[in-house]
Structures are given as structure tokens and as C-alpha cells.
Amino acid sequence: MSNPFWPEDGVSLRGEALDRLLMWCSEQDASRIQLQTDKPIVMKVHGLNRTITREALLPGIVEDAINYMFRDSTAVTHLRQSRALDLSHTIWPDRRARRYSFRINAVPTLVGPEQAVGITIRPLVDIPRPLAEQNVEPRVLEALEGDNGMYLVCGATGSGKTTLLGGINRKRLEDPDCHMDLVEGSAPLELLYDLVPAVNSTVMQTEIPRGLPTFAEFIRAAMRQEPTDIVVGEIRDPETVVAAIQAAISGHRLLSSLHTFDCASTVRRIAALCPADQRDSLTISFVENLRVIVNQRLLRSTDGRRTPIREFLPVSRAFRDRLLDADPKHWPELTRKAVETSGQSFEQSIRSAHREGRITEAVAAAAIRQEL
Structure with a gap:
């Protein structure tokens, strides 16, 4: 594999950039994508993990990501109150083309001694497989x-x-x-x-x-x-x-x-x-x-x-x-x-x-x- 990283690696993962990352992962047949504070992004394809960004995610980026997918700025508040979040996220940039759907689970975590946020994202099929x-x-x-x-x-x-x-x-x-x-x-x-x-x-x-x-x-x-x-x-x-x-x-x-x-x-x-x-x-x-x-x-x-x-x-x-x-x-x-x-x-x-x-x-x- 000549370039294992996301083609836009280095772009700030906020809003539409996060959506582009998720769409790209889905097109790679990813079954799981993990975003965690102070860690690079990892996706799993056919049972094998693959690191797709060079740099670790800053705390603000991860918090913005869960707020964006939750569609409400209170998502991080829920996590800080020791509540897990289960939600769905759909991206449909062109109503005549493919739709991208995801299941999201977010939990408060620790990275070393530091409080962090962990987000597990599972791409879903657009139409159930026969x-x-x-x-x-x-x-x-x-x-x-x-x-x-x-x-x-x-x-x-x-x-x-x-x-x-x-x-x-x-x-x-x-x-x-x-x-x-x-x-x-x-x-x-x-x-x-x-x-x-x-x-x-x-x-x-x-x-x-x-x-x-x-x-x-x-x-x-x-x-x-x-x-x-x-x-x-x-x-x-x-x-x-x-x-x-x-x-x-x-x-x-x-x-x-x-x-x-x-x-x-x-x-x-x-x-x-x-x-x-x-x-x-x-x-x-x-x-x-x-x-x-x-x-x-x-x-x-x-x-x-x-x-x-x-x-x-x-x-x-x-x-x-x-x-x-x-x-x-x-x-x-x-x-x-x-x-x-x-x-x-x-x-x-x-x-x-x-x-x-x-x-x-x-x-x-x-x-x-x-x-x-």
C-alpha cells in the first residue's frame, strides 16, 4: 500500500472535513473507525487495524467532532457527566448519489492519567445486503x-x-x-x-x-x-x-x-x-x-x-x-x-x-x- 493515510491528512477535522473522512473510510470498506483524544485515527478493514492519520487528535478536535455528530453542543457535557452516547450520523451530499450512514458510540476515557473522549464509529450499509x-x-x-x-x-x-x-x-x-x-x-x-x-x-x-x-x-x-x-x-x-x-x-x-x-x-x-x-x-x-x-x-x-x-x-x-x-x-x-x-x-x-x-x-x- 503506497499511501496508507487519509488523502487529506493534516486538514483540521471539523464539520465537513470530518464528513469527508468518514465517507472515505466507508469507501475503503471500513467496519470501525476510532477517534480518541491524543491518538491518531485508526480504522479497521476486514478485521485488520490501519492507522490513517500521522498526528494525534487534539482534545478540542475530538470534542467538536462529537458535538457535530450529536447536532448539539451539549454532547461533551453528557460525557463529562459520565454518560455514554449512542447515536446515528448520516451524510448525503448528493441526493442522486450514495448516502453514508454511521452508528456512533462515545464515552469518557483516560489516555494515561488524562481525561479524554473516545468515539467509535461504525459505517452502515446504505441498503441492506441481500x-x-x-x-x-x-x-x-x-x-x-x-x-x-x-x-x-x-x-x-x-x-x-x-x-x-x-x-x-x-x-x-x-x-x-x-x-x-x-x-x-x-x-x-x-x-x-x-x-x-x-x-x-x-x-x-x-x-x-x-x-x-x-x-x-x-x-x-x-x-x-x-x-x-x-x-x-x-x-x-x-x-x-x-x-x-x-x-x-x-x-x-x-x-x-x-x-x-x-x-x-x-x-x-x-x-x-x-x-x-x-x-x-x-x-x-x-x-x-x-x-x-x-x-x-x-x-x-x-x-x-x-x-x-x-x-x-x-x-x-x-x-x-x-x-x-x-x-x-x-x-x-x-x-x-x-x-x-x-x-x-x-x-x-x-x-x-x-x-x-x-x-x-x-x-x-x-x-x-x-x-x-
């Missing part, structure tokens, strides 16, 4: 065909959960036989669907807390909109898990994501997030409405990029009955066994990716060792 380009297994596609219940897409940060969620929704929106009315509440919104040709379907998206203050309020509003599909961007706390389960038991199709390692840990995580005084009733409702769990990871692929591997479990009526007849403390073990007999484990997915030539033998061997 499932046909995501190596989605036919059995997963079949399990996603239902009209009600909970459909969970899980994995670590950066594992492609959002990409898969977007592909699932895009497929339904583009299907002329699917008359879908989708409402989404996310904090913040990571995907936009206005450029998807929704043939006979509608989409309404709300950002939490910018549009509505809480997920509970979003669910209450959603129930008055007669949706077919409800998307809760991420289940991350008790309030959200309650809202998600309420959406599922109302007879709708509920699509959401969690940060979990595998299918068994997904079941355990949902139970742990349920408030103690409602845990019994909520976990029963969760099991009765669960339709599929998909856990995804990304591995280095033979083309130098990354490719998905998946553990998944289509949840049958018989398996739901088996869980409901068992003590909840045994649910993770029952789920692990069901994955082996009725779904697909990560080890099976790794071996399949190797057979298909998507990953090398060395990558496959290292990934399988982690499963042992």
Missing part, C-alpha cells in the same frame, strides 16, 4: 418463513448480526406476496429501508430515545399500528427483553438480536435478563413463542475478507414442550443437544465453509480448536 450474498443455509431460510413468534439473530459485536437482520427484512419487503407492515425500534437505528423497493409492504422506524423515550413506549405505540412484523434492534437489558416478549406474545413476528456466544447461552441470557418478579411467566412466554435462534461469527476468508459461520436451531413444537417440561436450569444443556441433533453447530459450519473453499485449512483448524 441474503443471497450472505451464504445463508437453506434450513435457516426455511426456519425464517413463519408469520409469528420470536426470531433471534445473535453474536458478538462485529459478527454481522445487523447485516443478517437487514437481509431478512429486505427479503420480506421485496417479496410481492408478503404484505408486511414492519415497525422497528432501535437504539440507535443501524439500517435504513427507504431505498429498498418495498413492493406490497410498509416500514416505519423509530430511534430510541430520540423518537420515543423507551422500548416499552415503542411497543405500546406499535400495538396501535397493527403491524405484522416488529423489530427490536437489540435486547440488552430487562426493559427491552420484557418489551420484546410482549411483542411476541401479541401474535406478531418479532425479530431481534442479542450479544451471546451460542444458542445455549442465548437461552440463558434471556432468562437472566427477565426481571426476577416476572421471570417465571416471561421465560415460559419466551419458550412458547421462540421459533429460531441463529448465532453468527465471522472468519478470515480465502479472499482476504471475512465470511460468516453459523450455529442455528429451528425450534419445533416438540422441543418447546421439552423445555417447558424441564427445570429451566437444564435449558442450556437441552439446547446444546438439540443443536447437534436438529440444527447446526459451529463446528459443522466451520467444516462446511472449509469444504466450500471459503476458509483455509489453517483458519478452519484454529476455529475448531476454539470449539473443543
Whole structure:
């Protein structure tokens, strides 16, 4: 690489210059951009970090950046009060050309002994990537065909959960036989669907807390909109898990994501997030409405990029009955066994990716060792 740095390196990163940097990073296929006080800017491309500015960022530049993306000079005040900021940022310089969307997380940090600001910026796709380009297994596609219940897409940060969620929704929106009315509440919104040709379907998206203050309020509003599909961007706390389960038991199709390692840990995580005084009733409702769990990871692929591997479990009526007849403390073990007999484990997915030539033998061997 003859010049690894941003072509405008040295320009003060304020306002439109920051936007130009972010657009350039997005065009380099960056999945993550980090701005931090007294540090140069680093972006990650296909899992590898790359420093793109020579000089460290001055405190005022970083503070101006978060204020600019927050669209309010109070952003730094929030950080100084020990509050993290989650927000979205969109750049659309030409309405006839590409739009650039980003998810922003800003937190107070330390660089050595000094107070600092850290900003993580994740470029988002302008239009969700179709499932046909995501190596989605036919059995997963079949399990996603239902009209009600909970459909969970899980994995670590950066594992492609959002990409898969977007592909699932895009497929339904583009299907002329699917008359879908989708409402989404996310904090913040990571995907936009206005450029998807929704043939006979509608989409309404709300950002939490910018549009509505809480997920509970979003669910209450959603129930008055007669949706077919409800998307809760991420289940991350008790309030959200309650809202998600309420959406599922109302007879709708509920699509959401969690940060979990595998299918068994997904079941355990949902139970742990349920408030103690409602845990019994909520976990029963969760099991009765669960339709599929998909856990995804990304591995280095033979083309130098990354490719998905998946553990998944289509949840049958018989398996739901088996869980409901068992003590909840045994649910993770029952789920692990069901994955082996009725779904697909990560080890099976790794071996399949190797057979298909998507990953090398060395990558496959290292990934399988982690499963042992």
C-alpha cells in the first residue's frame, strides 16, 4: 500500500472535513473507525487495524467532532457527566448519489492519567445486503418463513448480526406476496429501508430515545399500528427483553438480536435478563413463542475478507414442550443437544465453509480448536 493515510491528512477535522473522512473510510470498506483524544485515527478493514492519520487528535478536535455528530453542543457535557452516547450520523451530499450512514458510540476515557473522549464509529450499509450474498443455509431460510413468534439473530459485536437482520427484512419487503407492515425500534437505528423497493409492504422506524423515550413506549405505540412484523434492534437489558416478549406474545413476528456466544447461552441470557418478579411467566412466554435462534461469527476468508459461520436451531413444537417440561436450569444443556441433533453447530459450519473453499485449512483448524 503506497499511501496508507487519509488523502487529506493534516486538514483540521471539523464539520465537513470530518464528513469527508468518514465517507472515505466507508469507501475503503471500513467496519470501525476510532477517534480518541491524543491518538491518531485508526480504522479497521476486514478485521485488520490501519492507522490513517500521522498526528494525534487534539482534545478540542475530538470534542467538536462529537458535538457535530450529536447536532448539539451539549454532547461533551453528557460525557463529562459520565454518560455514554449512542447515536446515528448520516451524510448525503448528493441526493442522486450514495448516502453514508454511521452508528456512533462515545464515552469518557483516560489516555494515561488524562481525561479524554473516545468515539467509535461504525459505517452502515446504505441498503441492506441481500441474503443471497450472505451464504445463508437453506434450513435457516426455511426456519425464517413463519408469520409469528420470536426470531433471534445473535453474536458478538462485529459478527454481522445487523447485516443478517437487514437481509431478512429486505427479503420480506421485496417479496410481492408478503404484505408486511414492519415497525422497528432501535437504539440507535443501524439500517435504513427507504431505498429498498418495498413492493406490497410498509416500514416505519423509530430511534430510541430520540423518537420515543423507551422500548416499552415503542411497543405500546406499535400495538396501535397493527403491524405484522416488529423489530427490536437489540435486547440488552430487562426493559427491552420484557418489551420484546410482549411483542411476541401479541401474535406478531418479532425479530431481534442479542450479544451471546451460542444458542445455549442465548437461552440463558434471556432468562437472566427477565426481571426476577416476572421471570417465571416471561421465560415460559419466551419458550412458547421462540421459533429460531441463529448465532453468527465471522472468519478470515480465502479472499482476504471475512465470511460468516453459523450455529442455528429451528425450534419445533416438540422441543418447546421439552423445555417447558424441564427445570429451566437444564435449558442450556437441552439446547446444546438439540443443536447437534436438529440444527447446526459451529463446528459443522466451520467444516462446511472449509469444504466450500471459503476458509483455509489453517483458519478452519484454529476455529475448531476454539470449539473443543
